[in-house]
Amino acid sequence: MIGGLFAGHDQSGGEIIEKDGRKYKLFYGMSSDTAMNKHHGSVAEYRASEGKTITIPYRGDVNNTVQDILGGIRSACTYTGASKLKELSKRTTFIRVTQQTNDMYVPYEV
Structure with a gap:
């Protein structure tokens, strides 16, 4: 989402x-x-x-958020030693984390 x-x-x-x-x-x-x-x-x-x-x-402009996301991906590749995005999944173990409720937007409810 x-x-x-x-x-x-x-x-x-x-x-x-x-x-x-x-x-x-x-x-x-x-x-x-x-x-x-x-x-x-x-x-x-x-x-x-x-x-x-x-x-x-x-x-503001969405470009700043997209640049932050790309920076995070580049950082993850650096930490794991992946030289390409395709290598990231081979160099890490992804763990699915679930949550019963989404409290992210609670302070902003109308």
Whole structure:
């Protein structure tokens, strides 16, 4: 779910809102009440809405975030001795970590 990673940037959808002198953008998934009301007029009786509508701090141009991600990947390759991205999976052991709840956006709930 990469939408949350890119939320709040100039290139992402959502309205810019100003609160207490700070800028925010609305962020919602396409199965949320907000999306269904905006794009389909309402939530169909046979559907259940999923997700939340939250405000995300405004983050400017997405290029800075992409550069941070690429820097992290380059750093991981350096730590593992991988000279190419293709080698990264051969030089590491990836461990899947799961979480029952997603608390990442709790402070920003609308």
